Structure formats: structure tokens, C-alpha cells
Amino acid sequence: MRLARRLDHIEPFYVMECAKAAAEIAASPACDPAAGGEPMIFLNIGEPDFSAPPRVQQAAERAIREGCTQYTQATGLPALREKISQWYRSRFGLEIPARRIVVTAGASAALQLACLALFEAGDEVLMPDPSYPCNRHFVAAADAVARLVPAAPAQRYQLDAQSVRGAWTRATRGVLLASPSNPTGTSIDPSEMRHIVEWVREQGGVTVVDEIYLGLSYDDAFGHSALAMTGWRLGWLVLPEALVAPVERLAQNLFICASSVAQHAAMACFDPESIAEYERRRAEFRARRDRVVPALQALGLTVPVTPDGAFYAYADCSAHSPSSWDFCFDMMRRAHVALTPGRDFGRHDPERWLRLSFASSMPQLDEALRRLQRELGRR
Numbered sequence: 001m002r003l004a005r006r007l008d009h010i011e012p013f014y015v016m017e018c019a020k021a022a023a024e025i026a027a028s029p030a031c032d033p034a035a036g037g038e039p040m041i042f043l044n045i046g047e048p049d050f051s052a053p054p055r056v057q058q059a060a061e062r063a064i065r066e067g068c069t070q071y072t073q074a075t076g077l078p079a080l081r082e083k084i085s086q087w088y089r090s091r092f093g094l095e096i097p098a099r100r101i102v103v104t105a106g107a108s109a110a111l112q113l114a115c116l117a118l119f120e121a122g123d124e125v126l127m128p129d130p131s132y133p134c135n136r137h138f139v140a141a142a143d144a145v146a147r148l149v150p151a152a153p154a155q156r157y158q159l160d161a162q163s164v165r166g167a168w169t170r171a172t173r174g175v176l177l178a179s180p181s182n183p184t185g186t187s188i189d190p191s192e193m194r195h196i197v198e199w200v201r202e203q204g205g206v207t208v209v210d211e212i213y214l215g216l217s218y219d220d221a222f223g224h225s226a227l228a229m230t231g232w233r234l235g236w237l238v239l240p241e242a243l244v245a246p247v248e249r250l251a252q253n254l255f256i257c258a259s260s261v262a263q264h265a266a267m268a269c270f271d272p273e274s275i276a277e278y279e280r281r282r283a284e285f286r287a288r289r290d291r292v293v294p295a296l297q298a299l300g301l302t303v304p305v306t307p308d309g310a311f312y313a314y315a316d317c318s319a320h321s322p323s324s325w326d327f328c329f330d331m332m333r334r335a336h337v338a339l340t341p342g343r344d345f346g347r348h349d350p351e352r353w354l355r356l357s358f359a360s361s362m363p364q365l366d367e368a369l370r371r372l373q374r375e376l377g378r379r
Contacts, residue, residue, distance in 0.1 A: 009140040013133060014344040018044055018328065022338035031336055041360070041368045044328075044338040046182065046311055047230055048285075048359040053277040055268040063264035070260060074251040075244075076103025076236070077263045083270045084236055087227075091215070100239050102247055105258045107212040107235035111138045113247050113254070114208050114237060115176075119144035123173035128159045129346030130314070130353065132182040135210060139176065146176070150348040153304035157184040157314065161195035174206035180213040180222070183345050183355040184314040185289075185307025187222050217309035218286040227269045227278060232262045285311050288358040288365060295369045296356070299376055311359040316352055320376060324354045335371040 019042075025031060026040035033039060051057070063069070075081065081098040088094040104110040111134075119125060121143040127136055129148035136146035149167045151157045164175055175196065179188040188196075197207045212235070215227070235258075239247060251257075268274055293303050293313055301315040321327035324341040331337050342353030358365055 006140060006143060009145075010137050011133065015044060015133075015340045018332075018338065018340060021329070022332055025332060025336065038336045038371070040332075040336045040338060041364050041371070042338045043356050043358070043360060043365075043368055044340045046357045046359050048281070048311070049361045049364075050281055052232065052265070053269070053274040055271050055274050056265050059268035060261055060265035063261050068260060068264050072103075072257045072260050072263060074102075074255070074257050075248050076101070076258060077260075077267075080263050080267050081236075083267050087270055088238075096238055100241060100244060102237040102239060102244065102251065103258050103263060104235045104237060104251070105255050106233040107210065108134060108138075109233075109251075109255055109258070110235045110237045111135060111176075111208070111210060112141065113250050115139055115142040115144070116250055116254075117243060117246050118142075118206050118208070119173055122171065124169060124171040125173060126159065126164060126167050126175040128157060128177070128181070129348045130157055130181075130183055130342065130350070131345060132178060132210070133344045135176055135178065144173065145171075147172075148346050148348070150346075156186040156188075156305050157181060158186055158188045158192075159196065160188075160192050161199050164196055165199060168203065168205075172203075172205060174208065175200055176208045176210070178210035178212075180217060180307070180309030182213070182310060183312050183340070183342075183353075184305065185310040185312045186305055187217060187219070187309050190221070213310040216282060216285065216311070218282075218289065219308040222309060227266075232259070232265070234258055234262045234266055285358070288360075288362060289313070291362065292356065292358045292365055292369070299369070299372055301354075301372075311357055313356045313358060315354055315356060317354050318352045323351045325351065328354055331372065331375060335368075335375040337368045337371055 022040055029035040030037045031040050080103055081101045084101050085096055085098040088096045115138045119139060119142040123144040124147050125139045125144055127146050127148055128151035139146040149159060149163055151159055200207050289307060293306055296303050296313060296315050300319040301317055303313050303315050307313055317324050317327045325343055328339045328341040331339060340355040342350035
């Protein structure tokens with residue numbers, strides 16, 4: 001069978017390959033407590049141990065009971081779009097009309113729609129290296145080229161206006177950024193973001209920003225409650241007026257609409273009780289970060305930049321192994337701790353780096369750190 005050539009530019013999602021390997025080991029006797037084994041601890045995927053807040057769960061149940069399961073508009077429930085608009089006003093002091101907000105089937109669908117609307121064959125899109133792998137593949141799926149620009153720890157693993165100017169070519173159509181970033185948990189300073197956007201606009205280009213972790217920050221400059229609901233597959237786009245109709249046309253054909261039950265449930269995210277719960281969880285993630293990062297440093301897994309958001313630590317494992325892939329699989333087999341090697345996140349020295357998610361509970365994190373200390377002491 002002849003496959004489309006665009007697949008040549010879609011690499012495996014290595015974090016999921018590692019997850020499959022971890023699941024196989026987790027199902028073996030070595031991880032069976034009844035057989036004297038240690039259960040696998042999964043720190044490889046950013047999957048919070050929290051479920052949706054109670055009011056959100058209740059809203060989902062009510063939507064199902066009341067039969068609110070029909071298709072919605074491709075742009076989302078008008079009431080939900082209005083809730084999101086009000087959230088921007090109350091949380092960030094921004095006036096974003098509901099008509100500029102498009103509800104999507106997760107942040108992935110949002111970025112896919114943006115890339116399909118803005119990029120085409122021959123376009124080049126600048127992205128930092130390291131960055132989330134799926135983002136460059138959204139670019140590739142639009143037949144454009146993701147150009148990874150090395151971003152050092154001194155840059156907080158982010159592009160700045162100077163690096164964008166230096167990498168820009170006649171083929172460049174725009175930049176795709178993420179703040180806070182996966183895998184590094186670092187954010188772009190608002191003033192630097194403004195410089196990037198203004199310069200790119202002067203070139204006739206576009207700036208796309210992945211804000212899936214918007215609000216999940218531990219710095220006062222960024223800190224607001226994040227509406228984290230993984231697995232519900234719900235996100236949104238904030239668009240310029242001129243892009244709303246084209247993106248709606250794409251969404252109608254590619255997705256029809258986001259899950260109607262998830263949309264009805266999501267309106268409860270903005271209730272005061274839910275916001276208070278999200279804020280409590282943000283404080284818990286910060287406590288986990290403050291426990292994990294110093295512990296990794298003490299183990300020789302250096303974290304050059306303390307994450308200011310999301311729930312990831314990006315650590316240098318070169319003191320223990322020249323290959324983060326081998327190191328992660330070694331820890332998976334011996335310590336029964338699943339980590340993510342750097343291969344997914346870019347091409348600039350990826351074997352030096354690994355990503356650890358501190359989205360798991362504090363007891364799980366403490367046990368994982370104890371096991372890593374034990375196994376590293378034996379090397």
C-alpha cells in the first residue's frame with residue numbers, strides 16, 4: 001500500500017512507546033506485590049492524579065440524564081464561549097468577545113485547526129528545541145516544515161525576539177511557541193512575548209501560542225487557576241476576527257463539534273467552588289515541584305532551570321549515562337519508575353535530557369525518588 005509522503009515527516013510519539021513498555025513491565029511478576037515485586041510508578045506522562053472537580057462531575061451527569069448529548073455548533077456552546085470570555089475578563093483583565101473563541105476537541109484539535117488555517121506547503125514555522133513533539137507534527141500535517149531552533153537553559157528553553165530574528169528566512173511563515181512549555185515547564189516573559197509578536201507581525205508572519213497550561217503557574221507574573229481536565233478532550237482557540245469563519249469551516253468538516261457532554265460539564269469549571277478547587281490543586285503542584293526538583297539535583301539529575309509552570313521537570317542525566325533512552329529504560333526495569341527520554345522533544349542533544357512529570361501524588365513521588373536513589377547508588 002502506498003502511503004502519503006507527509007507520513008515521512010511524522011515521527012513516532014516516543015513517550016507513548018515508552019508507556020507501552022512500562023505497561024508491559026507493570027503487568028509482569030516483577031511489579032506484582034503479591035510476588036514480592038514493586039508496582040510501576042508512572043512519571044512519564046503528564047496525567048494529574050486529580051479527577052474533575054465535583055461540580056464538573058455533577059454537571060456531566062446532569063447533562064447525560066437530561067439528554068444534552070446532541071451536536072453543538074462547531075464553534076461550541078454559546079454559553080460556554082461566553083463563560084470563557086468572562087474568565088479572561090475576571091482573571092486576566094482582557095476583553096475577548098465570545099465570538100472570537102472557538103471550543104475544540106482538546107488543545108490538540110485547536111492547534112491542528114490553527115496550523116491547517118495558517119500554514120501550507122513550502123512554509124517554515126520556527127519552534128524552540130526542546131518542545132512538545134505533537135506540535136511540530138501538526139505543522140507537518142499541514143505540509144509545512146517545523147524548523148527547530150536550539151533554545152538553551154540560559155534562554156529558559158524558549159525562543160526570544162533575538163533568536164526569532166536570527167532564524168527567520170524568506171520561507172518563514174511564523175512561530176509556534178508554548179508558555180508554559182512541555183517538556184520544560186518554563187514560560188515566556190510577557191514583555192518578551194510582546195516583542196516576538198510585534199516583530200513577527202512586522203514581517204507579515206503569524207504567532208501561534210500553545211497555552212494548554214495557561215494559569216498553571218507558580219510565579220506571581222503568571223499565576224492563575226488552571227482549568228485542568230485531562231481526558232475530557234476539551235480546549236479552545238482565541239482567534240483574530242478574520243480567522244473565526246475559516247476555522248469554523250474547518251472544524252465543521254473535521255470534527256463537527258467537541259463532545260457535547262464535556263462542554264456542558266465544562267461550564268461548571270467557572271463556578272467559584274471549582275475555581276477554589278483548581279487553586280488548591282495549583283498549590284499542591286507547586287509543593288510537588290518544590291519537593292522533586294531539589295531531590296533530582298541531589299541525585300545528579302540536574303535541573304538547570306526550575307519550572308515555573310505546568311508539571312514537568314527537564315533534567316540532565318549525562319552524569320549517569322550518555323543516553324537518556326537507555327537510562328530511562330534501565331530505571332524502568334530496575335527501579336520500576338517510568339520516565340520520558342529526551343528523544344521526543346527535539347534534535348539538539350536529546351540524549352542528555354529526560355522529562356519527569358510531578359503530576360502524581362506526593363507519596364508516589366517520594367517512593368519514586370527513593371527507588372531512583374537506591375538504583376543510582378548501585379551504578
